[in-house]
Every structure is written in C-alpha cells, then in structure tokens.
Amino acid sequence: MTLHAHLVVTRPAFTLDISLTVAPGEVVALLGPNGAGKTTALRALAGLTALARGEIVLDGSPLHTLSVEERPIGMVFQDYLLFPHLSALDNVAFGPRCQGVSKAEARRTAAALLDRVGLTDHATAKPRRLSGGQAQRVALARALAVRPRLLLLDEPLAALDAHTRLEVRSQLRRHLADFDGATVLVTHDPLDAMVLADRLIVIEHGAIVQQGVPAEVARRPRTDYVARLVGLNLYRGVADGSGVKVGQLLISTSDRLEGPAFVAFAPAAVALYRSRPDGSPRNVWQARIEGVERHGDNVRVHLDGPIVAFADITPAALADLDLTPGQQVWASVKATETHAYPA
Amino acid sequence: MATSERSERPVNPSGGAAGRAAPPRKGSGRLPWMLVLPAVLGLAFLVLPLAGLLIRAPWPTLLQRLAEPQVLEALRLSLFCATVATALCLVFGVPLAWLLARVSFPGRRLMRALVTVPLVLPPVVGGVALLLVLGRRGLVGQWLESTFGVTLPFTTAGVIVAEAFVAMPFLVISVEGALRGADQRYEEAAATLGASRWTVFRRVTLPLIMPGVVAGAVLCWARALGEFGATITFAGNFPGTTRTMPLAVYLALETEPEAAIVLSLVLLAVSVIILASLRDRWVTTP
Amino acid sequence: MFRRLSRWAVALPVALALGLSGCGSGEPATSAASARSAGAGGAKEVTVFAAASLTGTFTELGKTFEAAHPGTTVRFNFGSSATLAQQLTQGAPADVFAAASPATMKTVTDASLANAPTTFARNKLQIAVPAGNPAKVDELQDLADPKVKVALCADQVPCGAAAVKALGAAGLKVTPVTLEQDVKATLTKVELGEIDAALVYETDVIASAGKVRGIAFPEADKAINDYPIATLTKAPAGDLAKQFFDLVLSQQGEDVLTKAGFEAP
Incomplete structure (x- = not known):
C-alpha cells in the first residue's frame, strides 16, 4: 500500500508543490510553520482541495481521479468534527453504513473499534459529553472503521491540553503502529512529529525543505525553522x-x-x-x-x-x-x- | 445622562476603585436599559393588540358562537391547508435553500432575491399573479386543464397553492440561514467517510440544521394559517372548500365585528396550542 | 428550549399579522390625524368616507368642489361600506359619509354620529361576462347551469345581498364557486376569465371599460341598491361638509353619477 503523490495546489498568493512517498505501515509527518501548506497537502490527499496539477497514486491505482467519498481514506480532523447529533457508536458506525454495511453489522464493527480505543463505556454518549482525549479516540476509531488504506491526521493532538496530550500521544502511537496502511499526519509540534512519525517532511512556503528520519532531522537541521524547532544554533557557510x-x-x-x-x-x-x-x-x-x-x-x-x-x-x-x-x-x-x- | 452615568458608576463592580465592597455578581453587571427599554416597548407593541381582542371578546356568547358549524368548518380547512402547504414548502423549499446556500452557479444572487419576492409582493397581487399563471386561462393553468382536467382556482388545492406561495420564502430564508451558519467541515468529514452528497445531506446536514428547519416550518405554517389576500384572490371564498379562518374573519368584520373577534381568537388559540405541543417533540433534539 | 419557544412566540403573531395585512390592500388606510381641517388661517379640508364603488364619481366631484372652493382640499377614504362604518364608529374623524347600502349607514346614524341621510343614487345589478362570453350566458337563468362558473359577492356585502334578492326574485338556485369580499374582486376574476359569469353593479361594468361585458336582466329591478349620504354630526369642516353634501345631491352631482351608470333616486 505505497502512496506516491505529487501535489500542486495554486492559490492567489501561494503555491504548494510537493512530492511524497509513504510505504505501507509507515507514518510520515508533515511538519511546518503556520501557512506552510501542510494542511492543504492533507486536504489535497483527501480530495477536499482540488489539485491544480500532479497525481496521487495508491498501490498503483490513481486516487486523484476519484471523488472524496470514493477514496479509500480515513481522516482525523483537527477538532475531530464528530457529528454532534450521533452517539459515539453511531459516529464510528457512520462510515461502514455509507459503505453499504447493515446497521447491525456496522454497529458491531464500531463497538469493536471503540473497545480497542478503550471507550466501550462511552458508546452511547453524544460527542458533547466526551472529554477532548475521548473525542480524539472516537475520531480515530471513526476514521479506522472504513478500513482505509491511507490514514490522514490533521493536527491530531493540537486541541488537547498538555496533560491529556501526553497520554493520548502514546496511545495514538500504539494505534498507528497497528495500522498497516500508509499514514500521513500534519503537525506543527516537533515533539508530536518525533514521537509519532517514522519520517519527517518539513514544508515551508509550499515546498519541502528537508526530510528524513526524526533523529537525522533533529541532528542536522537545514533551515532556521527546523533549527529553532529542534533547539539548535544553525549557520550556513x-x-x-x-x-x-x-x-x-x-x-x-x-x-x-x-x-x-x-x-x-x-x-x-x-x-x-x-x-x-x-x-x-x-x-x-x-x-x-x-x-x-x-x-x-x-x-x-x-x-x-x-x-x-x-x-x-x-x-x-x-x-x-x-x-x-x-x-x-x-x-x-x-x-x-x-x-x-x-x- | 452623563451625570446619572457618573453617579452610578461606583456601584458597577467593574468600576472597581471605590472603597465600598460590591457583592460579587454573575455576568457583567446591570441590564443595559438601552436594550431593555426598547425590548419592553416592542413586546407591548406586539402583545397589546392581542389584549385588545381579549378585552373586546363577547365572552357570554363565546361558546355558542364557537359551536356554529361554519366556524369549525373554517378552522378545519385552515389547519388542513396550512399543514399541507407547509409540507409542500418543506419538500421544495429545503432543497431550494440547499441549492442557494451550497451550490454556486451564475445568477445565484438574482435567484436569492427572486425567492423573497412573495415577501414584498402584496398578497392580493400575488393572488392575481397566481391566477395569471395557474388560472384556467393562465400560462400553466391552460395546459393543466387541457391535459389533466385540473383547475386550481376556487378549489381547496388552490388555497394550498396560494398559502405555499406566500409562506415558502419564510422557510427558504430560515433554512438557507441555517445552512450558511452550519459548519461545512462536518459535511467534509462525512465525505471522507464515504458518504455521497445525498447521504451527507440526509444524515449530517439535515440533522445539523434541524432547529433552523423547524423554526422555518413554524414560521411558514403560521404565515400560511394567517394567509388572506392571495387566498381570496386566487382561490376565492366558498364555505367548506376555500373559506379559511382569515377569510371568515374578514367577512364577519363586514357585518358582525364581535364574531370576527371570536374567530380571530379561535385561530390564535389553536395555533398557539399546536405550536406549544409541537415544541415538546423537538426538545430532545440537540 | 426556551429560545425555541420564544422564537415561536414571536413568529406566530408576526406571520398572522402579515397574513391579515392583505385585507388592507383594497382600501387605503385612514390618515386620521391629517384629515382634520388645517387650522383657522387659509387652507381647509373636507374628509369624505365613501364606498369603493364611488371611487371614480366622487374623485371627479371632489375636483369640482375644490375648483369652486379655492384653498379647500377634499380628502377621500374609499373602502367597503362596512369597514368605513366601523372606522367611523371607532372614532375616525370625517365630514361626510356616503355608503353603498342603507344598512351600513344605519350603524352610523344609530350611533348618533351622522345627521339624517338622503339617498343620492341607486345602482342596479348586471350579469358580467368575460370578453367573448365563453359560457354563452344570455340571461339570469343560465347562471343556474352547473357548468357555468359563477362568482357572487358574499352575503355580508351589499352587492352580495342584492344578488341574493335578485336570484330569489327569479326563483333560481345558483351555486357559485366563490363568494367574493367585494365587487372589485369579483370583477377582477371575470376580467381574467376565471369566472364565466358574475353579478356586479352596472357602474362596475361601465368602469371596466370594455374588459367585461354587461347583460341587463329584468329581475335586477327587484334588487336595487340605494346609496345614502350624510354629513357627520362632529364634522370638523363644519359648513364645508354640508356644501359637499349639497354638491352630490345637486343636478351637477346627478350628471356625474348617471354618466357612470348610477340611476337617480
């Protein structure tokens, strides 16, 4: 389940042009300052933002020709976007239902996933009754319920307070390790990127400025932004x-x-x-x-x-x-x- | 005004400095009279005419008047027509609101303006316009009669058409506003889960905007219930088929103002009871 | 929950009010305050409340009156006689009241608001048919044919009462498709061809300027409508009210009225 993508998105004062490859089971983090284009890249992968040029190929078949709902993706949004009128269980069962699975079957799948993220007790709760960490886990379960081949996470931990973040980060790391498809996550937090990702891609002004395994990027920053992130003084000479x-x-x-x-x-x-x-x-x-x-x-x-x-x-x-x-x-x-x- | 403000300032907890310890308060202090005063006047303006009706009502003969079969007939017709008209408005108006709010196409602004035409058109003119289109010599009406043998004027269906015409903008505007206010990212989230646009609309958008749809339907129903001008012009006025309560009220005013008051009160009471009981059914939705 | 209730509480009266506002569109609202005579110094005003069917003739007489009394303005409030009578009994200030039926005039005189009324004109019913007369209506008996779509005025308004009388005199049972709130609304539906035949006043047929055709019928003589006029007891314009009253009853007034299709009393 290898992802090859060349994403070009043009806006009036901004152009995103990046290429990335993600191997099966690999977690790639798109890291960059605000406005660098990392969320745009993620939305382009999902089909929520149209490509001006380029292509997205997953397992040898093109993705960019498909509409959003036809793509084999699962996406976790920054503030989760759990449907407020549905219970946690029905939120998770939503995807399978859309794939034509019977209501009972979809609920069984959803219950199993909620169990996996440790939220069986909250299955009937409406999203507004869930804590931030619980909502994040429901959102992850909802994205996984459609059995995606490409998992997309947009700032998965940004909405959490520092304490919850620590706990959820390690849980998320475990769940991502279990996932055998390609994962792309977007973050502006170097720590999240280091802990969760196998490989980092740093984006600035719509272009890739550095990529590599986290240790390599941390040791050998190539831009001021990365140097600041990893806390080094950096000079070019x-x-x-x-x-x-x-x-x-x-x-x-x-x-x-x-x-x-x-x-x-x-x-x-x-x-x-x-x-x-x-x-x-x-x-x-x-x-x-x-x-x-x-x-x-x-x-x-x-x-x-x-x-x-x-x-x-x-x-x-x-x-x-x-x-x-x-x-x-x-x-x-x-x-x-x-x-x-x-x- | 300036002096009174100055003298009152130390009482305001946010004023701070004064030595007196103001008791802690929730919120940010006094109610602003700039809002409360016009609000109370506005409420009085809306409610006093109702009080006028209540005071002038011929209470001793009320029951006897209510028992007249023509009153019940008109009431039943009014409720039936307003409800069917509201259903029609929902069937056509919600998709129309969706189109206006979610699909961009050339002429959308113009279309949005056109949708509100029945709001500004005097209802009697609306009735004439309907006759010109749906009357038996009208553009569409001619065809309806020759093809299906259907004529709308002077029928109960005509009443429903007239009411729907006048009331639909209330629904469309309310639902469009709800759609514009709704977070579209929920719809995106649903799409990433494999939901088609129709499924997104049915299972995500519609539940999210349900309060707006209900409010719009209520406005629409109330407007249809009170409809007079377009109804009498397009559908005419005949007991049992087209004489709704407002028409009965108007005719009663010609000879028996007291009867008109009774009919108005019946219309008001019934609608308030129905709306209040409907409310309970919707309390449980988020 | 509270919010939703309050939204409804506001929505309902507003919508109902909008609905009933449609009633007003036939009749201009009384500009009560401005209808008073404009003070001691120069310009005077005469306020006349008149039945809607008098719109054309009284407007003409108003101009005649203004020409004869320089500096004087005649203000009209045309509407259904019953509505006007009700406005008067609720205290609307006016100088002269001309009604389309003695019954509506009576409600005003009974309240001691008007001086003794005089009948100044009479109006006769005619059968109005649309151009081309699609249902081939020739006489009153044709209205009883169920295939003919007939509109009558509602019993509560003078033209409706007259229609009932005329049909009764002919011994006919007619089932109309609609009972209109006033004669103008009835006429509109004939003009648009939605109705095959209606009973309206001769004056209305003449005023429609050829858009409908009128057919006289003998039974109309049994249901003639008298138009009474009276000055009001508290007329703010005083003598001017009486002078307008006199103008309507004069030969000049009669000429204008008969030209429009009214008959002299």
Missing part, C-alpha cells in the same frame, strides 16, 4: 577542511569537509565570559547581549555580533556575570560540540 567560514567568523569543527556546509551547535554549548578567555582550541567571538529570558531551568541569552546565537546558561552564571542587555561579552564554543555537514 563555506567549509575549508578545518572549519566553516560563516560571514567573517571561522568556526572550527571536528568534522572535515569542503565546500558549502551547515554548522550547528546547541545553545548549552555556548559559554559566556566578561573578558576574553584563553587557552584550549575554542571558537571565540565578541558579542552584544540583545535580551535575556527564562528557558526551562536555565536562562537563554540572545546574542548579536558576527553571528546571531542563543546561549543557555545557569541562573547562577547569569548572576555571576551580571549580564544586562546591550553589554559586550565574549562567547565561545568548543569545536567538539559543533556539528558540520554539507549544505
């Missing part, structure tokens, strides 16, 4: 064997490469000093403090200078250094804590 020249600054790295390259390092790897440190083979540059904010248990310092960077330091260090915005400091990062890779 030219490598000359021992380091990467970023603007005026040469950042020495332990990776040996030549030509256009990215160099990335974590904010926690950056050390700050009031006067120029000496000794050890470090990258040192003078920077100006732009701002200071709390970041978890640490303090994140925004630095301007030859490169724009974040530095995470402890509150104690902040007090010792007596840092204030506008002040000049020295920043340094060890070559061994940087990571360079071809651009």
Whole structure:
C-alpha cells in the first residue's frame, strides 16, 4: 500500500508543490510553520482541495481521479468534527453504513473499534459529553472503521491540553503502529512529529525543505525553522577542511569537509565570559547581549555580533556575570560540540 | 445622562476603585436599559393588540358562537391547508435553500432575491399573479386543464397553492440561514467517510440544521394559517372548500365585528396550542 | 428550549399579522390625524368616507368642489361600506359619509354620529361576462347551469345581498364557486376569465371599460341598491361638509353619477 503523490495546489498568493512517498505501515509527518501548506497537502490527499496539477497514486491505482467519498481514506480532523447529533457508536458506525454495511453489522464493527480505543463505556454518549482525549479516540476509531488504506491526521493532538496530550500521544502511537496502511499526519509540534512519525517532511512556503528520519532531522537541521524547532544554533557557510567560514567568523569543527556546509551547535554549548578567555582550541567571538529570558531551568541569552546565537546558561552564571542587555561579552564554543555537514 | 452615568458608576463592580465592597455578581453587571427599554416597548407593541381582542371578546356568547358549524368548518380547512402547504414548502423549499446556500452557479444572487419576492409582493397581487399563471386561462393553468382536467382556482388545492406561495420564502430564508451558519467541515468529514452528497445531506446536514428547519416550518405554517389576500384572490371564498379562518374573519368584520373577534381568537388559540405541543417533540433534539 | 419557544412566540403573531395585512390592500388606510381641517388661517379640508364603488364619481366631484372652493382640499377614504362604518364608529374623524347600502349607514346614524341621510343614487345589478362570453350566458337563468362558473359577492356585502334578492326574485338556485369580499374582486376574476359569469353593479361594468361585458336582466329591478349620504354630526369642516353634501345631491352631482351608470333616486 505505497502512496506516491505529487501535489500542486495554486492559490492567489501561494503555491504548494510537493512530492511524497509513504510505504505501507509507515507514518510520515508533515511538519511546518503556520501557512506552510501542510494542511492543504492533507486536504489535497483527501480530495477536499482540488489539485491544480500532479497525481496521487495508491498501490498503483490513481486516487486523484476519484471523488472524496470514493477514496479509500480515513481522516482525523483537527477538532475531530464528530457529528454532534450521533452517539459515539453511531459516529464510528457512520462510515461502514455509507459503505453499504447493515446497521447491525456496522454497529458491531464500531463497538469493536471503540473497545480497542478503550471507550466501550462511552458508546452511547453524544460527542458533547466526551472529554477532548475521548473525542480524539472516537475520531480515530471513526476514521479506522472504513478500513482505509491511507490514514490522514490533521493536527491530531493540537486541541488537547498538555496533560491529556501526553497520554493520548502514546496511545495514538500504539494505534498507528497497528495500522498497516500508509499514514500521513500534519503537525506543527516537533515533539508530536518525533514521537509519532517514522519520517519527517518539513514544508515551508509550499515546498519541502528537508526530510528524513526524526533523529537525522533533529541532528542536522537545514533551515532556521527546523533549527529553532529542534533547539539548535544553525549557520550556513563555506567549509575549508578545518572549519566553516560563516560571514567573517571561522568556526572550527571536528568534522572535515569542503565546500558549502551547515554548522550547528546547541545553545548549552555556548559559554559566556566578561573578558576574553584563553587557552584550549575554542571558537571565540565578541558579542552584544540583545535580551535575556527564562528557558526551562536555565536562562537563554540572545546574542548579536558576527553571528546571531542563543546561549543557555545557569541562573547562577547569569548572576555571576551580571549580564544586562546591550553589554559586550565574549562567547565561545568548543569545536567538539559543533556539528558540520554539507549544505 | 452623563451625570446619572457618573453617579452610578461606583456601584458597577467593574468600576472597581471605590472603597465600598460590591457583592460579587454573575455576568457583567446591570441590564443595559438601552436594550431593555426598547425590548419592553416592542413586546407591548406586539402583545397589546392581542389584549385588545381579549378585552373586546363577547365572552357570554363565546361558546355558542364557537359551536356554529361554519366556524369549525373554517378552522378545519385552515389547519388542513396550512399543514399541507407547509409540507409542500418543506419538500421544495429545503432543497431550494440547499441549492442557494451550497451550490454556486451564475445568477445565484438574482435567484436569492427572486425567492423573497412573495415577501414584498402584496398578497392580493400575488393572488392575481397566481391566477395569471395557474388560472384556467393562465400560462400553466391552460395546459393543466387541457391535459389533466385540473383547475386550481376556487378549489381547496388552490388555497394550498396560494398559502405555499406566500409562506415558502419564510422557510427558504430560515433554512438557507441555517445552512450558511452550519459548519461545512462536518459535511467534509462525512465525505471522507464515504458518504455521497445525498447521504451527507440526509444524515449530517439535515440533522445539523434541524432547529433552523423547524423554526422555518413554524414560521411558514403560521404565515400560511394567517394567509388572506392571495387566498381570496386566487382561490376565492366558498364555505367548506376555500373559506379559511382569515377569510371568515374578514367577512364577519363586514357585518358582525364581535364574531370576527371570536374567530380571530379561535385561530390564535389553536395555533398557539399546536405550536406549544409541537415544541415538546423537538426538545430532545440537540 | 426556551429560545425555541420564544422564537415561536414571536413568529406566530408576526406571520398572522402579515397574513391579515392583505385585507388592507383594497382600501387605503385612514390618515386620521391629517384629515382634520388645517387650522383657522387659509387652507381647509373636507374628509369624505365613501364606498369603493364611488371611487371614480366622487374623485371627479371632489375636483369640482375644490375648483369652486379655492384653498379647500377634499380628502377621500374609499373602502367597503362596512369597514368605513366601523372606522367611523371607532372614532375616525370625517365630514361626510356616503355608503353603498342603507344598512351600513344605519350603524352610523344609530350611533348618533351622522345627521339624517338622503339617498343620492341607486345602482342596479348586471350579469358580467368575460370578453367573448365563453359560457354563452344570455340571461339570469343560465347562471343556474352547473357548468357555468359563477362568482357572487358574499352575503355580508351589499352587492352580495342584492344578488341574493335578485336570484330569489327569479326563483333560481345558483351555486357559485366563490363568494367574493367585494365587487372589485369579483370583477377582477371575470376580467381574467376565471369566472364565466358574475353579478356586479352596472357602474362596475361601465368602469371596466370594455374588459367585461354587461347583460341587463329584468329581475335586477327587484334588487336595487340605494346609496345614502350624510354629513357627520362632529364634522370638523363644519359648513364645508354640508356644501359637499349639497354638491352630490345637486343636478351637477346627478350628471356625474348617471354618466357612470348610477340611476337617480
């Protein structure tokens, strides 16, 4: 059940043009900032948004020529869109009924699915009586009830509060693991993407900017957006064997490469000093403090200078250094804590 | 006005600063008189004429007047015709509202305007227009008579046609509004579950807009029940076949104003009772 | 639930009111307040309530009156005699009342609102048939044929009462398909060809200007309608009311009325 898709959707001020392939049993996450076109891509796969060009092929047969209701898909919407006038059971039984299954049979299927997501006790409840997490599970069961070959999830966890989210995320991961068709999910949350997906596709401005397995994407971001998502300082420059020249600054790295390259390092790897440190083979540059904010248990310092960077330091260090915005400091990062890779 | 507002401000909990501790209140304080005053006047305006009817009603002879067979005949005819007309309006009006709300086609704006024509047309003119089309010398009426031997004017069917003509816009506008207000993404969700457009309409859209459909049908029924001008013009006025309550009321006004009051009260009472009991049946829907 | 109830509570009277508003369309509403004489200084007004069948003739007489009394305006309220009588008994201010039947005039004089009435015109029934006379109606007896679609005025209005009298005099039993609320509505249906024959006034046939054909019949003499006119006791225009009253009864008034098909009393 391999999905091959080339999706082109044109809007007055926006064009989406992406290609993706999803293997059977694989979960691919479309990740990107708001307005990048990820939901549009999902709607195009479902047939809810018309393609300007391109094609969608599932198991060798074209999907894009079919209307929405003819496509072998299951879709979970961002706010679930459970039919308010039907019970949880009838919501799940809706799809099978549309496929011509008898009422009793459809309800049996629905009951089994509700059991699988642990909601047997809530079968007769109307959607407005369900909690967010329960509604999400009913929505998943409803999408699975049509035995889809392609499962589409639009921000499946976005409507949940932080606590419920944690719990539902791990349940969803289990259910997705059991599903043998292709799954495409859309999210703007890197954590959801990392936990749920086998592969990430990052979309910005309607185009794919990076894709790969989550660990690879996290380690080697290729755009500022991805770098911010995974919490790294990222620069593009030219490598000359021992380091990467970023603007005026040469950042020495332990990776040996030549030509256009990215160099990335974590904010926690950056050390700050009031006067120029000496000794050890470090990258040192003078920077100006732009701002200071709390970041978890640490303090994140925004630095301007030859490169724009974040530095995470402890509150104690902040007090010792007596840092204030506008002040000049020295920043340094060890070559061994940087990571360079071809651009 | 400015002074009174200033002097009252400390009482308002949102005013805050004053030392006096205002008791905690639900909502955001006083009822705004700018809304309440016109609301009360509006209510009085609508209800006082009814009170006038009640006060002037000839109570001592009321029962005797009610027992007159012609009253019951007119009442039965009114209820029958208004109900059938409402059913007709539902059958044709709901799909029409769906078309106007969900399908875009050239001339849709114009069509939406045309649908409201019976609202602005004086009902008597509507009746004449119906005669010109469905009368026995009318465009369609001629054909109806020669092909099926059917003539609508001066028949009970004619009353239903006249009432449906005048009342349908109420249903269409109400249902179209409900359709526009309904979240179309539910329909998309249903489509992804394999539902055809007809199934989507029947099993998702219609239940979602049911309150709007019921409200529209109620308006439509009430309008049909009170219909006078188009009915008397198109269907005429004959006891038992076309003389509905409003026609009986009007004729009674010519000679016996008291009888007209009784008939009006009967019409009002019956419709209020029917609508109130209908309401209970719909309470359970979401 | 409460919301739905309240929606109905509003919807019902509104819709009923809309429905009954159709009644008004034949008759312009009384502009009661403005119908008073416009004060001591210059312009005066005479307000005349007159039966709908007098619309043409009285409008003409009104112009004559205004020409003879510069600075004076005659305002008319035409409508069904019964409706007008009711408006008068409910206190509508007026100077002159001309009714299409003595019975409606009586309700006003009984309430001591009008001075002694005088009959100023008489109207006779005719059989009105549409152009081409599709049902081949020649005489009153033809109306008893069940294949002929007949419209009569309702018994409650003067032309209906006259029709009942005429048919009774002829010993005929006629089953109409409709009993119309006034003579104009009856005439409209004849004009449109929906009706094969109707009993209306001779004046209405003349006023229709050839759109319907009138057939006189002898029994009409047994059901002649008298039109009484009276000044009102509280006429705001005072003497002017009497002067308009006199104009209607004058030779000039009679000429206008007979030209329109009325008969002199």
